[in-house]
Amino acid sequence: MLRFSILVEHWDLYMQGFGHTILASVLALIGSLALGTIIAIFRIAPIRPLNWIGTAYVEFIRNIPLVLIVFVFFMGLPAIGIRFDSFTAGTLGLMVYTAAFIAEAIRSGIQAVPKGQMEAARSSGLTYLQAMRYVILPQAVKIVIPPLGNQFINLVKNSSVLGVIAGLDLMYFGDLISSKTFVTFDVYIFVALFYLVLTIPLSLGVGYLERRLLKAR
Amino acid sequence: MIYFHQVNKYYGDFHVLKDINLTINQGEVVVIIGPSGSGKSTLVRCINRLETISSGELIVDGVKVNDKQININELRRNIGMVFQHFNLYPHMTVLQNITLAPRKVLGMSEKEANDIAMYYLEKVGIPDKANAYPSALSGGQQQRVAIARGLAMKPKIMLFDEPTSALDPETIGEVLDVMKQLAKEGMTMVVVTHEMGFAREVADRIVFMDQGRILEEAPPEEFFAAPKEERARVFLSRILNH
Numbered sequence: 001m002l003r004f005s006i007l008v009e010h011w012d013l014y015m016q017g018f019g020h021t022i023l024a025s026v027l028a029l030i031g032s033l034a035l036g037t038i039i040a041i042f043r044i045a046p047i048r049p050l051n052w053i054g055t056a057y058v059e060f061i062r063n064i065p066l067v068l069i070v071f072v073f074f075m076g077l078p079a080i081g082i083r084f085d086s087f088t089a090g091t092l093g094l095m096v097y098t099a100a101f102i103a104e105a106i107r108s109g110i111q112a113v114p115k116g117q118m119e120a121a122r123s124s125g126l127t128y129l130q131a132m133r134y135v136i137l138p139q140a141v142k143i144v145i146p147p148l149g150n151q152f153i154n155l156v157k158n159s160s161v162l163g164v165i166a167g168l169d170l171m172y173f174g175d176l177i178s179s180k181t182f183v184t185f186d187v188y189i190f191v192a193l194f195y196l197v198l199t200i201p202l203s204l205g206v207g208y209l210e211r212r213l214l215k216a217r
Numbered sequence: 218m219i220y221f222h223q224v225n226k227y228y229g230d231f232h233v234l235k236d237i238n239l240t241i242n243q244g245e246v247v248v249i250i251g252p253s254g255s256g257k258s259t260l261v262r263c264i265n266r267l268e269t270i271s272s273g274e275l276i277v278d279g280v281k282v283n284d285k286q287i288n289i290n291e292l293r294r295n296i297g298m299v300f301q302h303f304n305l306y307p308h309m310t311v312l313q314n315i316t317l318a319p320r321k322v323l324g325m326s327e328k329e330a331n332d333i334a335m336y337y338l339e340k341v342g343i344p345d346k347a348n349a350y351p352s353a354l355s356g357g358q359q360q361r362v363a364i365a366r367g368l369a370m371k372p373k374i375m376l377f378d379e380p381t382s383a384l385d386p387e388t389i390g391e392v393l394d395v396m397k398q399l400a401k402e403g404m405t406m407v408v409v410t411h412e413m414g415f416a417r418e419v420a421d422r423i424v425f426m427d428q429g430r431i432l433e434e435a436p437p438e439e440f441f442a443a444p445k446e447e448r449a450r451v452f453l454s455r456i457l458n459h
Contacts, residue, residue, distance in 0.1 A: 120304035120363075123265050124318035124370060125294030134317055138308050 003186045010177045017173030018194050024091045024169060025156045025198075031095035032155070033148075036102030043107050046128065054103070061100035066161050069093045074165045090162035090169070098155050105151060109144030110136055142213045149206030156198050170194050218243045218374060218405050219264060224273035226259060233259050235429040237273070243373075246406045248416040248437075251426035252452060257409040260426070261376050264407065265296045278373055294322050297367025301379040303359045305351040305366070311338070312347045315366045323370070330369075337365035341395050357388025364395055375399065377408040413456060417441055425449045 007014065042054030061069065070093030073084055084092065113136050121131035163171025174191040178184050219241040226234040233256050241247050249257045262268040263275060266282050266289055275282045280292050306314050315337065316330035325333070338344040341361035343354075351359055360380055367375055377396065381389045393415050400406055400419045410416060416423055416437060423440040425433040425448075432446045444450045 114304075116300055116302055116304035117306065119267055120298070120300060120306070121317075123267060123293055123296070123298040124366070125290045125322040126318060127290055130321050134321065135306050139306075142308075 002189060003183065006177065006181060006183060006186050007190050010173075010181075013173045013177055014170070014190065014194065016168065017170035017191075020087060020162070020167070020172075021156070021159050021169040021194070022198065024087065024094060024159045024162055024167070025152075027091050028094040028098055028155055028159070029152055031092075032098035032102050035095065035099035037106055039099060039103035040106035040110065043103065044110055058100045058103055061097060062104075066093065066097045066158055067164055069097050070161050070165060086165045086167045087162065087169075090159075090165055090167035094155065094159055094161065097158070098151060101151050101154070102148060105147040106140070106144055109140040109147070112143050113139045145213060146206055146210040149202065149209060153199050153202050153206070156202065157195065160195075218245070218278060219407070220274070220276040221260075221263075222274040222276075224263070224270050224275055226256075226263065226268065226271045233429050234263070234270070237431060239424065239431060239434070241405065241407060243405050244403045245421045246400045246404075246408065246419055247422050247424055248408045248410060248420035249424045249426060250410065250413070250416060250452075251432075254428075255426040256429040257426050258378050261378050261407055261409050264374070264376055265293050265298060267298075290322070294318070294370055295373045297364075297370060297372035297375040299360065299363050299367055299375065299377045299380045301382050303351070303356070303363045303383075305359055305362060307351055310348050310350055311343075311354070311362050314351070314362060315369045318366070319369050333369050334365070337368045338362075340368070340398075341365045342391070355388055356384045357391045360384065360388075360392045361395055364392070364399075368399075374405045374407070377406065377410065379409050379411070381410065381412055411456065413441070413453075425452070427452070 039054050039057050042050040043058070045051070070090050073093045073096075074086060074089035077084070077089075117135050117139065118131055121135040122128070126134070159169055160171040161167075162169040163175060166172055170191050174188055178187040181187065219239070221237045221239040224234055224237040225232070237260065249260065251257050259268055263270050264277055264282070270283055277292060278295055280287050282289075282292065306317070309317065312331060312334050315334035316325075316327070319325045319330040319333060320327065335344060335347065338347055341364055343358055343361055346354060346358060346362070351362065354362065364380075380396070381392050384392065389412070393412060396406070396408070396415070397419050408415075408420075418437075420437045423433075423435055423437050424431055425440070425444070425446065427448050433440065433444060433449050435445070440449070441453070444453055
């Protein structure tokens with residue numbers, strides 16, 4: 001039987017961790033959406049050097065373990081005088097990492113819009129950016145939302161990497177409570193439940209959006 | 218209006234257009250025919266630089282199309298284009314499809330653009346579909362919307378790239394009728410098509426292409442009665458007698 005007393009006694013710590021996990025996830029999501037969109041545009045813009053930068057970003061970041069990227073922000077950058085607290089370093093690492101995946105999702109969404117759409121828009125005299133904005137992106141969004149939702153779920157789970165650098169998230173407080181109480185199993189079960197509280201609604205939400213977008217043309 | 222001089226185009230090693238020389242005057246309707254893969258579509262798509270030429274000279278409306286200095290968007294607003302697969306914007310209503318370029322390129326107000334859109338929708342015979350989405354229209358209706366979309370920019374030239382090839386036989390006529398009307402009104406038109414009836418009736422000139430070359434150029438009565446080139450004779454006999 002689970003020892004709910006642990007949950008009750010350390011509710012404040014759990015809540016602190018839960019709050020930081022949400023905060024890190026939301027901040028990293030916003031940041032990675034912005035950065036990922038820019039990288040995606042770099043990858044598909046009709047300008048070669050930008051393509052290279054975009055591709056290099058995606059390939060490097062995607063193929064390095066997340067923990068390593070977080071270490072760069074937490075221990076690498078301080079070596080050249082840029083210092084972050086552990087929460088900030090973790091969130092930045094999370095953002096940079098997730099941006100690579102979001103960029104790929106957005107890129108493939110844009111490229112899934114039939115070529116004729118861009119041709120029709122450009123041949124009517126719209127500029128590349130206008131064609132993107134009014135014709136391509138509104139169609140790409142529908143394609144991109146489900147994979148983006150999945151990336152967000154991954155992001156929430158990946159935020160546990162903050163625990164490794166004492167980033168004040170759920171995982172960190174789980175470790176803390178466990179070392180205070182010498183209880184492992186129960187403590188981490190509760191941690192897992194807190195993650196599920198976040199990810200299950202997200203997962204259901206993504207499924208719902210997916211079905212709705214399928215219906216809408 | 219449109220002037221090709223010794224134009225060549227390659228896709229990698231593949232020589233798509235070979236020494237193209239062609240002049241199209243204002244108000245002329247030129248129909249390009251030929252077997253598939255002969256370069257007809259590529260030729261038309263060069264006119265508004267959807268394809269770039271590899272060498273030679275191409276002047277459209279007084280502008281060297283492949284000059285890097287020119288503003289291609291300015292040239293394109295004067296050239297309407299109708300595609301085989303319509304390419305209507307599926308997330309916009311018919312009205313929004315037609316008014317997008319007039320508003321964003323010409324800077325028209327919504328009211329002004331809507332009035333023009335309705336005018337052209339009347340012209341192509343489907344004003345009642347203004348608020349429908351493309352997916353709710355038949356192929357023929359979609360293609361007529363695409364024509365209205367092109368016309369709403371008041372272009373000097375209209376390009377048609379196999380406009381009826383993706384249509385149900387029953388709806389081909391309604392699209393051709395709109396195009397005939399347009400030709401009568403003096404629009405400069407370049408049309409790639411397999412509709413020989415249309416070519417015979419509407420064209421001022423037939424251009425026959427094969428393997429990237431223009432083999433024959435003649436008025437329709439002359440071309441259809443007695444094509445000079447053997448290849449054109451074979452093509453016509455295959456397409457007409459089956």
